[in-house]
Amino acid sequence: MANVFERDLKIVNIGLRSFADELTSVGAAVTHVEWSPPANGDPALAQLATQLRAPGIGAEIDAVNTVAVERILAAEPVLVDVIPAEQAIPAFREGQVLLHSGPPITWDRMCGPMQGAICGALVFEGWATDLDVAAKLAASGAITFAPNHHYDAVGPMTGIITRSMPVLVVENKKFGNRAYCTINEGLGKVMRFGGNDAEVLARLAWTRDVLGPALGAALRERDGMPLKVIIAKGLGMGDEMHQRNVACTGLFLREIAPALARTCADAEKLAAALAFISGNDQFFLNVAMAMGKAMTDPARGVSRSSVVTAMCRNGTDFGIRVSGTGDRWFVAPVEMPEGLYFPGYSAADANPDMGDSAIVETVGLGGFAMGASPAVVGFVGAGSASSAADFTRAMREITVTENSEWSIAAMDYAGVPTGIDVRLVVESGIAPTINTGIAHRQPGVGQVGAGVVRAPMACFTQALAALAEEAR
Amino acid sequence: MSVLVNVVRRSFYLDSVALMRLSRQIAGMPGVVEAALMMGTPANRQIMQEAHLLDAEGQGAAGNDLIIGVRAQTQPEADAAANAAFEALDAPREKAAAAEGTAKSLGAALNQMPDASFALISVPGEFAAVEAHKAIRAGLDVMIFSDNVSYDDEVRLKQEAQALGRLVMGPDCGTAIINGTPLAFANVVPRGDIGIIGASGTGTQEVTCLIAQAGRGISQAIGVGGRDLSQKVGGISTLTAIDILDSDPETQHIVLISKPPHPDVAKIVLDRVARSAKPFTICFLGDTERELPENATAAPTLGAAAQSAMGQKKNFRIVGRSAPPGMLRKKGVIVGLFAGGTLCAEAQLVLASRKHNVTSNAPVPGASPLVADGANVDRLLDLGADEYTKGRPHPMIDPSVRDDMLRQSMNDTNVAIILLDCVIGYGAHADPAGQVAAVLADMPKKHPYLIASVTGTEEDPQVRSRQIATLKQAGVLVADSNADAAALAAALVS
Numbered sequence: 001m002a003n004v005f006e007r008d009l010k011i012v013n014i015g016l017r018s019f020a021d022e023l024t025s026v027g028a029a030v031t032h033v034e035w036s037p038p039a040n041g042d043p044a045l046a047q048l049a050t051q052l053r054a055p056g057i058g059a060e061i062d063a064v065n066t067v068a069v070e071r072i073l074a075a076e077p078v079l080v081d082v083i084p085a086e087q088a089i090p091a092f093r094e095g096q097v098l099l100h101s102g103p104p105i106t107w108d109r110m111c112g113p114m115q116g117a118i119c120g121a122l123v124f125e126g127w128a129t130d131l132d133v134a135a136k137l138a139a140s141g142a143i144t145f146a147p148n149h150h151y152d153a154v155g156p157m158t159g160i161i162t163r164s165m166p167v168l169v170v171e172n173k174k175f176g177n178r179a180y181c182t183i184n185e186g187l188g189k190v191m192r193f194g195g196n197d198a199e200v201l202a203r204l205a206w207t208r209d210v211l212g213p214a215l216g217a218a219l220r221e222r223d224g225m226p227l228k229v230i231i232a233k234g235l236g237m238g239d240e241m242h243q244r245n246v247a248c249t250g251l252f253l254r255e256i257a258p259a260l261a262r263t264c265a266d267a268e269k270l271a272a273a274l275a276f277i278s279g280n281d282q283f284f285l286n287v288a289m290a291m292g293k294a295m296t297d298p299a300r301g302v303s304r305s306s307v308v309t310a311m312c313r314n315g316t317d318f319g320i321r322v323s324g325t326g327d328r329w330f331v332a333p334v335e336m337p338e339g340l341y342f343p344g345y346s347a348a349d350a351n352p353d354m355g356d357s358a359i360v361e362t363v364g365l366g367g368f369a370m371g372a373s374p375a376v377v378g379f380v381g382a383g384s385a386s387s388a389a390d391f392t393r394a395m396r397e398i399t400v401t402e403n404s405e406w407s408i409a410a411m412d413y414a415g416v417p418t419g420i421d422v423r424l425v426v427e428s429g430i431a432p433t434i435n436t437g438i439a440h441r442q443p444g445v446g447q448v449g450a451g452v453v454r455a456p457m458a459c460f461t462q463a464l465a466a467l468a469e470e471a472r
Numbered sequence: 473m474s475v476l477v478n479v480v481r482r483s484f485y486l487d488s489v490a491l492m493r494l495s496r497q498i499a500g501m502p503g504v505v506e507a508a509l510m511m512g513t514p515a516n517r518q519i520m521q522e523a524h525l526l527d528a529e530g531q532g533a534a535g536n537d538l539i540i541g542v543r544a545q546t547q548p549e550a551d552a553a554a555n556a557a558f559e560a561l562d563a564p565r566e567k568a569a570a571a572e573g574t575a576k577s578l579g580a581a582l583n584q585m586p587d588a589s590f591a592l593i594s595v596p597g598e599f600a601a602v603e604a605h606k607a608i609r610a611g612l613d614v615m616i617f618s619d620n621v622s623y624d625d626e627v628r629l630k631q632e633a634q635a636l637g638r639l640v641m642g643p644d645c646g647t648a649i650i651n652g653t654p655l656a657f658a659n660v661v662p663r664g665d666i667g668i669i670g671a672s673g674t675g676t677q678e679v680t681c682l683i684a685q686a687g688r689g690i691s692q693a694i695g696v697g698g699r700d701l702s703q704k705v706g707g708i709s710t711l712t713a714i715d716i717l718d719s720d721p722e723t724q725h726i727v728l729i730s731k732p733p734h735p736d737v738a739k740i741v742l743d744r745v746a747r748s749a750k751p752f753t754i755c756f757l758g759d760t761e762r763e764l765p766e767n768a769t770a771a772p773t774l775g776a777a778a779q780s781a782m783g784q785k786k787n788f789r790i791v792g793r794s795a796p797p798g799m800l801r802k803k804g805v806i807v808g809l810f811a812g813g814t815l816c817a818e819a820q821l822v823l824a825s826r827k828h829n830v831t832s833n834a835p836v837p838g839a840s841p842l843v844a845d846g847a848n849v850d851r852l853l854d855l856g857a858d859e860y861t862k863g864r865p866h867p868m869i870d871p872s873v874r875d876d877m878l879r880q881s882m883n884d885t886n887v888a889i890i891l892l893d894c895v896i897g898y899g900a901h902a903d904p905a906g907q908v909a910a911v912l913a914d915m916p917k918k919h920p921y922l923i924a925s926v927t928g929t930e931e932d933p934q935v936r937s938r939q940i941a942t943l944k945q946a947g948v949l950v951a952d953s954n955a956d957a958a959a960l961a962a963a964l965v966s
Contacts, residue, residue, distance in 0.1 A: 001637045003613075003639070003716045003719075004589070004590065004613040004639050004650060004716065005650065005651060005692060005716060005720055007589040007590075007613075008587070008589060009589060009590055009650055009651050009653050010585055010587055010588045010589045010590065011588070011589075011590045011591070011592055011653075011655075012578060012581045012582070012585065012588045012590070012591045012592070012607070012612065013591075013592045013594075014578060014581075014591060014592065014593045014594070014595055014603050014607075015592075015593055015594030015595040015617070015618070016594040016617070018899070019592055019594060019617075019655075019656055019899065022654075022898045022899065023592075023653065023655075026653060026654060026898070028653045029585070031575060031581045031584050031585040031588065032574065032575070032581075033574075033575045033576065033577060033578060033580070033581045034574045034575065034576050035576070035577075035595050035603075036576070037595075037596070037599060038599060038602065043598035043599060043602075046598075046599055046602045047601075047602060049602075050601075050602045050605050050606070053605075053606070053609070054605070054632075055609065055632070055635075058609075076483065226483055226536055228483050228484075228485075228536075229483055229484070229485040229536040232484075232485035232486070233485055233487075236487045393580070394576060396580070396583075397576060397577050397579055397580050404561060404562040404563075405483075405484055405485070407486065407490075409487065409490065413486075413490055424579075427577075427602070427606075428576065428577045428579075430576065430577075
C-alpha cells in the first residue's frame, strides 16, 4: 500500500475552516467538512456509534444492513384490492378494537386530535350514541387500543382504523406479505386531523359504502396496480409522496379510470368516485404509505441490522423500529414541526407531530426525496426551492444506499437515499427529515399548515444502545 | 451480419431523456451498430420494431418494463453492451461537481472527493478519535490537530492505524509538511533532503525554520503527537514515520524531536534507528545522557538539532552568552510566556543548564512544577497546554490570551526579564508581533527587559523580518533563535 508521500495529497479538512482556506491558498486539493458535534454532542454516544462501525463488528453490521436494504429494494409492491378492515385484520373480529397511528399509547396520554378522532370513530361504528358517550367509553378501558403497525397497517395523522373502514391492500409480490391503509379523506375537516362531526362521519360512510367497494372491484378487474413505476414517474413530476402527491394522484386516476368505468355500473357513483379522487391532491399519500409498509416489513428481524424499518408518531410519542431489534419500539417525545400556516393560524394552534406517514421516509421518499420536489420546500417553509437537493444530500449521509429505481432528475439522476442506519444518524447528528401536515391541537378543526419535522435523536440513541447491548 | 440482443428489466422506469442519453452511451461501445433503451409501451415497441431492435424478449415487455435493445457485430459484443446498459441502470450516477453542497460529514466529503488520501482533523478532542477512526478505515492517512484526546483513544486509534498500514499524526499534532504542503501550523520552507519527525509542533517549526534560514530545505516533516513516545502508546507513529522516511529516496538525514521518551520506548525507537543506513539527529529535549547508535548524533536543543542536521557534529553554538554592550544586568526572575510548548521546554533547559531555579506548568527534567509562592523563581509557562486551551483558542491562533499575563509581568517589580516566543506561518495569527506591541504601548516607566525570537521564514505570510521589526520598534530584544533568546535572558539577569 502506498504511504503518505507516495500518494497525491488530497485532503479532507474536518474542523477549522481556516485550515482549508490556507490549504487552498497554497494550491492544495482540499474538501472542507462543515462539522458539527455528532450524537447531539455526547462523546460517549459518538464512541458507541464508532465502536459499532469498527472493523469486525462494523463489517458484520454493514453486511446484514445490506441484506436488510436489499429486501426493501427488492420489493414488488402492487395495489391489489380494497376491502373492509375486518377482512384484512382478524383482530377486529375480537371485541371492540381500534387502531391508531404511532407507537402504543393509552387514552389518557393521547393528544386532542387523537382523542377527537377516536370519539368520532366510536360513533361511526355505532359503539357510542354521541361524542360525549364515546369519550366516556374510550376512557373506561372497554376499548382495546393498538398501533396500526402491530397489524400490518398504517394510517396518516391520527391514523384511526376501525373494523368497517375500507383499507387499501398492497401486496409485496416478492415476499408475499400485505400491508393496509385507509383511503385518504381529502383536506379540511377530516378524521385524520381529529374531525368527528356529522359531515366527517358521512364522508366515511360514503367511502365505506361506495368508494371502497368501487375501487376494490376496479383493482381486482385490472389485476392490481404495480406501484414502483408510478412512484418513479411521480418523482420526475415533482412529487415526493408525502407532502406532494398531485402527480401520483393523477397517474393513479389515469390508471384506475378505465377499470372503474368497466366495473361500476352506476354512473352517479362512478362520477362521484372519479370526482373525489380528482379533487383530492393527497389521495395517493395513503397508497404510498401502504406501499412503504409492504416494502419495509420484509426487512424486519435481520439479526444485528441497524436499518430502520418503521418511523411513526401518535401526536405524543415518536417511535422507531430497527431491523435487528425486531418489534421493539424506541420512543421519545415528538417534536413540533417547523412550517408554514394557513391564514389565521399560527404555531400556537399546532399539534405536535403525528401519523404513520413517516413510513414513506423510511423507504426514501418524503423528506428524503425533497430534491425531486422543489415546490414542496417552499410549501413546508424549509427554505428556498433551490435548497431542495440539500435535504436529499443530507439524508444520503445517514442511509445505506441509493435506490436506482427511484431517481431524481435534477440531482443528476441520483437515487433516493434508502435504508436509514441508526449508527450513521447518531454519529452524524443528522436526524431524518420528515415532511408533514400540521394538525390543529383542538379536535375537529383539521389541518392548519404543513412543515418539516425531525425525528427525535433520542429514539436513535436508544436503538443504538440496544444494538450495542446485543453486539456484546 | 449483426446480432440482436434484448434484455427486459421489469417494473423499472426512467424518463425518456435519461434513457436517450444512456442509449447514446451504449451505442458508442465496441462493435455496437445500434442501441436503444425504451419503456415497453406499445408505441415504443413499434419504434424499436421498425428500427430492428426488438426480438421476442422485448415483445413481451409491458409499459412499465424497460427494454434494452442492442444490435452489434458479434454476439459477445452485443452481450457486453446489453450487460453494460443493465449495470449502468444501477451504477451510482455521475455527479456534476458544481451541484455539490458543503459536506457535513467525512462520508459526504469522500463522495465529493473519492480519491482523497488524507484527513486533517481539528474538531473538539472528545470527538476527534471518532472522526479519525472513520478516516483510517476509509484508507486515509490522518493528522489530528485536536488535543484533549484521551490516552486510551490514542492507543486504540494508533493500533488500528498500524494494522491498516496508515499513519496517524497526533493527537495534538500542530505541524506537518507533507510533499511540500504545510499542514495546520507550518512554515513555508524550501524542499530539501532533511526529514523531520516531531513529537512537538513548535519544535518542528523551530527546527525547520532554522534550517530554512540557513538556506537548506526539508523533504518531509511528520508530526506524531506529544504522547507518542510514552509507554502506553509505545512510539507507534514514530516507528511508522522512521520506516517511511527511511525508504524515502529524497530524505538523506532524519531528525527526531521529542520530550524525553519512556526508556522502554526509547530503546525500541533507537533500535529501529540503528537499523537504518541514514544519519539521524536525536533531540530528546532534557535527555542527553542516552547511549545512541553509531549513525545518530545527540542534540541538546532545537537550535543544535538544526545545526546537526546540516552537518555540524558538535560544539553547537548558542549565541547571546554575554549581554549586549550598554545593557545592565537586572535583578529579579525570568518569566516566560510561550505559545509553543517545546519552545517553552527548550528555554527551561537552557536556563536550567545555567543553574537557574526554573519552574513551569510543563517542567522538563531539571525544572520543577509551579509553586504557589513562586515570586523568587523563574516561571516559564506553556500557554498552549490543555489547562489553558480547554474551550478557547490556542495562543498561536489568538495571541491575546497572553495579553493579561504580559501586562501583569510588566508591572511586577520582581520580574527582571520577560521571554516571549513569536511563532508565525500558516495557521498562526496574522500579526502576533503586533499583538505584543499593542500591549507594550503603555509600558510602565520601570519595566522588565523583553526578549523574543521569531520562529518563521521570510516566505511566511507574516514575513519574519517584518515581525522582527515590529518587535524591535516596541522595545523588544530579538534573538536569532528561541535557545538564543533564553541564553540572552540568562546573561542579562543578575
